[in-house]
Amino acid sequence: MRLFRIYVDGTLFYHPQLSKLAVTEAKVEEDAENIDSLTLSAPYNHPYLHSIKPMASVIVCKKGNETVFEGRALDDGSDFYNTHTWTCESALSYLKDSQQPPYNYKGSLRGLFEYFITEHNKSVEERKQFTVGEVTVVDNNDYVAYSCSDYSMTMDAIREKLINTHGGYLRLRYTSSGKVLDYLADFTEASLQKVEYGKNLTDVKITFDHTERVTALIPLGAKVKTTDEDGNEVETDERVTIEAANDGKNYVFDEDAVKEIGWIWATEVWEDVTLSSNLLRKAKARIAELAKGITSMELTIVDESDTGADIADIHARQYVYCSSPPHGIDGRYLCIQRTRDYLNPSGNTITIGASGIRLTAISAKQNQNLSTLEQDILGQTEKIENIFGKVEDITTAKMYRTELVVEGTSIFRDKGQQSILRCRVLSWDKDITDTLPASAFCWHRKSGNAETDADWDGLHKGMKSVTISTEDVLDNASFYCEVTI
Numbered sequence: 001m002r003l004f005r006i007y008v009d010g011t012l013f014y015h016p017q018l019s020k021l022a023v024t025e026a027k028v029e030e031d032a033e034n035i036d037s038l039t040l041s042a043p044y045n046h047p048y049l050h051s052i053k054p055m056a057s058v059i060v061c062k063k064g065n066e067t068v069f070e071g072r073a074l075d076d077g078s079d080f081y082n083t084h085t086w087t088c089e090s091a092l093s094y095l096k097d098s099q100q101p102p103y104n105y106k107g108s109l110r111g112l113f114e115y116f117i118t119e120h121n122k123s124v125e126e127r128k129q130f131t132v133g134e135v136t137v138v139d140n141n142d143y144v145a146y147s148c149s150d151y152s153m154t155m156d157a158i159r160e161k162l163i164n165t166h167g168g169y170l171r172l173r174y175t176s177s178g179k180v181l182d183y184l185a186d187f188t189e190a191s192l193q194k195v196e197y198g199k200n201l202t203d204v205k206i207t208f209d210h211t212e213r214v215t216a217l218i219p220l221g222a223k224v225k226t227t228d229e230d231g232n233e234v235e236t237d238e239r240v241t242i243e244a245a246n247d248g249k250n251y252v253f254d255e256d257a258v259k260e261i262g263w264i265w266a267t268e269v270w271e272d273v274t275l276s277s278n279l280l281r282k283a284k285a286r287i288a289e290l291a292k293g294i295t296s297m298e299l300t301i302v303d304e305s306d307t308g309a310d311i312a313d314i315h316a317r318q319y320v321y322c323s324s325p326p327h328g329i330d331g332r333y334l335c336i337q338r339t340r341d342y343l344n345p346s347g348n349t350i351t352i353g354a355s356g357i358r359l360t361a362i363s364a365k366q367n368q369n370l371s372t373l374e375q376d377i378l379g380q381t382e383k384i385e386n387i388f389g390k391v392e393d394i395t396t397a398k399m400y401r402t403e404l405v406v407e408g409t410s411i412f413r414d415k416g417q418q419s420i421l422r423c424r425v426l427s428w429d430k431d432i433t434d435t436l437p438a439s440a441f442c443w444h445r446k447s448g449n450a451e452t453d454a455d456w457d458g459l460h461k462g463m464k465s466v467t468i469s470t471e472d473v474l475d476n477a478s479f480y481c482e483v484t485i
Contacts, residue, residue, distance in 0.1 A: 002064030002305070004342045006040070009057050013048055020047065022403050023343070024083055028061065028069050030316035030338040032169055032187070036090035038069050044082035045406060052076065052086055058127060059088055061342075063313070067174040068340075091179055092172045094128035095120060095155040104147040110135040112144060113162060113183050120154045130172075133180040137168040139272060165271045171317055187334060190319045192311055195301050195350070197324035202346075203300035204327050214266040214290035216253040219283035221273035239269070242283060245276040252283045254291035266290065297329065298351045306345040314338065314350060322352060401426050402483055418469040423481035438462045440484050447477035 006014035006026060014023045025041035038061065042049055051057070054073045061069040071093065073086040098120040105112055114132050121129040146161050162168065162183065171182040195201050221240030228234050241250045253263075268286065273279045299322065305313045314320055316338040323330050333352035340348055403426065408419025423441055425433045443460035445453045460466050468479060 002066070004061065004063045004068075007060045007062070008048065008051050011048065011051065013051070013059075014042075016401070019402050019404060022046070022401065025085070026061070026342040028338075028340045028342070030340065032317045032334070032336050035092045036069060036071070036172075036316075038071065038088040038090075039085065040073075040088060041083055041085040043403065043405075044078075044084070046084075049084055054086070059086075063342075068313075070174055070179075090172065091128070091174075092170065092181075093155075094124060094130075095158065096153055097128060098123045098154045099151045100148070100154055100157045101151060102147075102149050106143070106145045108142050109137055109139050109144060109162065109166060110183075112146065113158070116154055116158055116162075117181060130179050130181040131177070132183075133173065134182040134184060136185045137162070137166050137183055138185070139166065144272065169317070187317045187319065189317065190332070191314045191321075191335070193304055193314050193320070195299055195314075195320055195322040195324075197326065200302040200304065201299060201322075201324055202302065204324060204329070205298040205300075206327065207294075207296045207298075209294040209296070210261075211293075212290075213257065213261065213264060213293040214287070215257040215261065215264045216251050216266075217283055217287045217290060218251045218265065218267045219279050219286070220267065220269045221276075221279045222271055240274055240276060240279055242276050242280040245280045252280070252287050254287050257291035296351060297327075297333075298349050299324075300349050303340075303345060303348055306348075313340075316350075320350065320352070400483075400485060402481065404479075404481065412470045412473055415470050418467055420465055420467050421479060421481075422465040423483065425483055425485075433464065436464075436483070436485065438464055442482045442484070443479060444482060445472065445477055445479055447474055 003016060004014075004026070005012060005016075006023070013021060014026065015021050023040065023042045023046070025039055027039045029037045029039075031037075038059065040059070052059070052073050054076055057073060059069070059071055059073060060067060069088075069090060071088050071090040073088045075087050076084060077086075078084050100116060100119050103115070105115060110132075113135055117130055117132050148157070152160075158170070163170070168183055168185050169187065171184055171187070173180040173182065193200075219242055223235045224238045224240060225233050225235050242252070243250050246252070251265075268283075270279060270282055273282065301314070303314055304311055314335065316335050318335050319332050320335050321332045335350045335352060337351035338349075403424040405422040405424055406419055407422065409417060410419070412419075421443075423433070423443075424431055425436060439462045441462065441464050443457065443463060443466050445456045445460075447453055456472070466479075
């Protein structure tokens with residue numbers, strides 16, 4: 001089974017088999033449309049509690065040899081028990097640290113993306129730099145012309161000139177040679193795991209959001225260009241409309257939706273569309289989506305990789321086959337969001353359909369990529385079915401760990417000092433110490449003298465806490481508690 005670990009600036013911060021390096025929360029939120037995040041909490045006695053410097057420290061989460069998160073802490077807070085919690089954002093947020101100078105670009109979409117990343121890399125440290133990887137978003141003419149007279153944040157420039165105009169997603173990959181940034185029209189990776197009712201699907205929440213429904217849309221295209229008296233082409237403030245291709249009307253509407261909820265208007269701009277006929281086609285497809293509203297489906301699942309099965313995790317930015325006949329779910333869907341609680345996997349969820357994403361659009365993407373996805377999973381069916389046999393109900397599974405709590409000093413420097421040692425027992429992240437009998441606890445001392453240590457151990461059985469003084473330490477000693485469950 002691949003172990004999950006956390007490093008801070010290259011130093012091990014969490015290891016599941018080292019109680020000294022315990023944490024109380026490690027939850028990663030993956031989001032195909034936004035920046036991934038990590039919520040990290042550690043108890044007050046963690047030895048490296050103050051090593052995390054917000055906005056400066058590099059926090060890396062690994063599962064086995066795979067980096068599942070890299071980023072930085074945004075804040076540092078504590079609660080009544082002095083447990084510290086950090087909210088972290090992934091390395092994609094580094095695109096918010098740089099500014100794009102005024103530019104006048106003409107060329108391919110890939111060229112514009114490379115231009116933005118090159119300007120970003122010029123103004124940030126090496127750890128914040130990216131290499132451009134795959135670019136699969138294309139323009140019909142493979143030629144765009146954009147300009148900006150002001151400075152703009154790199155992330156804003158990419159969203160405004162590329163994603164909002166031409167669609168697509170950013171994908172960050174962590175490789176041995178550095179961070180690689182892709183700009184993809186759609187994701188083509190397919191999960192080898194299936195999510196199925198009665199097997200590894202434990203809960204379903206379906207939300208129909210009607211607040212963003214639109215029944216009538218006024219589409220606008222690129223700005224109209226004219227020739228001035230000197231023969232130069234200039235851009236006007238007017239935009240291409242659909243009137244010429246739509247019987248003089250500048251809008252499209254969904255008749256059934258208007259009858260149901262009335263007229264609700266919106267406007268959208270397609271910066272790259274110069275023909276009324278093309279704009280009308282895009283507007284009709286768009287109003288069909290807007291009229292339905294937003295449907296999101298959140299599935300609580302058992303990720304088979306958490307059971308020890310030798311199979312890759314389910315991630316956001318993958319297509320996942322989901323089947324739940326009672327809920328009308330059957331197909332291969334894009335996993336938009338993924339909540340991964342590494343201390344309590346029973347709460348893991350995936351979201352198919354999310355903010356701004358409609359299932360009609362997702363279904364269309366499925367059809368476009370179906371052949372590619374089928375090739376990716378060809379020959380894997382038998383492996384997956386065998387793994388299903390290993391999956392147990394992880395909500396009832398137990399993963400125990402202990403924490404040693406010291407009340408007082410950990411190192412005695414003067415005679416007469418003493419401290420109280422308490423042993424906390426946790427199942428996942430739930431404290432179950434009070435539910436266990438005192439007889440389950442057995443304390444041990446290691447001082448280098450096996451005979452006297454055995455005598456000390458015999459006197460400290462059946463105690464949930466012990467008082468240690470300088471008389472117990474002699475020259476040097478360490479203490480730990482063994483718990484029998």
